[in-house]
Amino acid sequence: MNLKQLAHMLALSQTTVSRALNGYPEVNEETRRRVMDAAKRHGYRPNPSARRLATGKSGMIGYVLPTGAAVDIDPHFVEFLSGLGDYARSHELDLVLSPADADDQETTYRRIVANRQVDAVYISSPRPRDSRVALVSTLGIPYLVHGRSEGFDFDYPYLDIDNEGAFHEAARLLVQLGHRRLALINGDDRETFAIHRERGVRRALAASGLTLGERHVCSVAMTEENGYRATRRLLEASDAPTAIACSSLIMALGVVRAVRDLGLTIPGDVSLIAHDDVFPWLKPENFSVPLSTTRSSIRLAGERVAERLAARISGLEEGARGEVWPVDLVVRGSVAGAPA
Numbered sequence: 001m002n003l004k005q006l007a008h009m010l011a012l013s014q015t016t017v018s019r020a021l022n023g024y025p026e027v028n029e030e031t032r033r034r035v036m037d038a039a040k041r042h043g044y045r046p047n048p049s050a051r052r053l054a055t056g057k058s059g060m061i062g063y064v065l066p067t068g069a070a071v072d073i074d075p076h077f078v079e080f081l082s083g084l085g086d087y088a089r090s091h092e093l094d095l096v097l098s099p100a101d102a103d104d105q106e107t108t109y110r111r112i113v114a115n116r117q118v119d120a121v122y123i124s125s126p127r128p129r130d131s132r133v134a135l136v137s138t139l140g141i142p143y144l145v146h147g148r149s150e151g152f153d154f155d156y157p158y159l160d161i162d163n164e165g166a167f168h169e170a171a172r173l174l175v176q177l178g179h180r181r182l183a184l185i186n187g188d189d190r191e192t193f194a195i196h197r198e199r200g201v202r203r204a205l206a207a208s209g210l211t212l213g214e215r216h217v218c219s220v221a222m223t224e225e226n227g228y229r230a231t232r233r234l235l236e237a238s239d240a241p242t243a244i245a246c247s248s249l250i251m252a253l254g255v256v257r258a259v260r261d262l263g264l265t266i267p268g269d270v271s272l273i274a275h276d277d278v279f280p281w282l283k284p285e286n287f288s289v290p291l292s293t294t295r296s297s298i299r300l301a302g303e304r305v306a307e308r309l310a311a312r313i314s315g316l317e318e319g320a321r322g323e324v325w326p327v328d329l330v331v332r333g334s335v336a337g338a339p340a
Helices: 003-010 014-021 029-041 048-055 075-090 105-114 131-136 163-176 192-206 224-235 249-261 298-314
Strands: 060-067 094-101 120-124 143-146 158-161 182-186 217-219 243-246 271-276 292-295 322-325 328-330
Touching (some): 075 094, 094 105, 105 131, 158 298, 163 182, 163 192, 163 271, 163 292, 163 328, 182 192, 217 224, 224 243, 224 249, 249 271, 298 322
Parallel strands (some): 120 143, 271 292
Antiparallel strands (some): 292 328
16 A cells, blocks of 8 residues: 555545654644554555655664674663664664764764764763763754763753662662661763762762772673672672672672672672663562662663654654653562671
8 A cells, every 4th residue: 555545545635644654743643643553554654765755754763883892782782772673663763773983983973964864863871971962962963862961061852760869779778777888889980870870879878977988889891790700809808898789680690699609698698789671581589589679671761762752853852851760679688687
């Protein structure tokens, strides 16, 4: 079925049908839904070239993918992409990955925008005063940041979770349970999410007159092996912590293994709280001791980023709105009172 046939069947103009399919705000919601339902029911697929000619839009979301020997594609990124892809697939959008040198991503952003390859881009893993955010804000293309940067004198659109609040609540619980020596096994502290998580832990400790010792902070790539090595170093020291906050369930696998190898127990010797991105294949309740977690689905974040980008492409969303999701603290068996 082509556009003309679909429009005839619905007794609508081809222009109205085209605008409904492409999310134009002047088409009312009832009409848009009727068109989308009919298109799906009859297997209508817009011709990409015709859509570009008719609307000036490619129907594509862009992501600049840093590459190189020092870059790992981790499960957090893949899970986020799965959520983004779920939304994009069901809304006739495609995702374009453009590889770039990790140290020179700006050239690729300029190229894909100049070539009009995509209708919008998103930026992930932002750092303070992130040059990508500063650049894209000047290029005249809809964009969204997954996470937050800091230090700019302008606002920008973003989606983030309350990393500081989550780790503040986790640390506060551990302090309430009597722990005085806490450790943080964090992600890359050049990235804002990790900065916020450390800030949350320090704020909770400071409220009780405690501090987070520099030897009790580990900043590493979020892998199981790094979690293991960091935990061994922490627990083999003379001032070993009695509680650990960990930035990823994947790292927590290594934490649990290290505790076991040292002949210690969770929570008898060490309490543990980890951040849960809600991986379908790694559930905190299935650990040998069910893990307490700060919980927020990274897949749902991917879906929401795609939804907001689609709205920005169609003009339904404008401006520099920030969106911060609260994070749940789920208490399970991995925390207990500090050992005597």
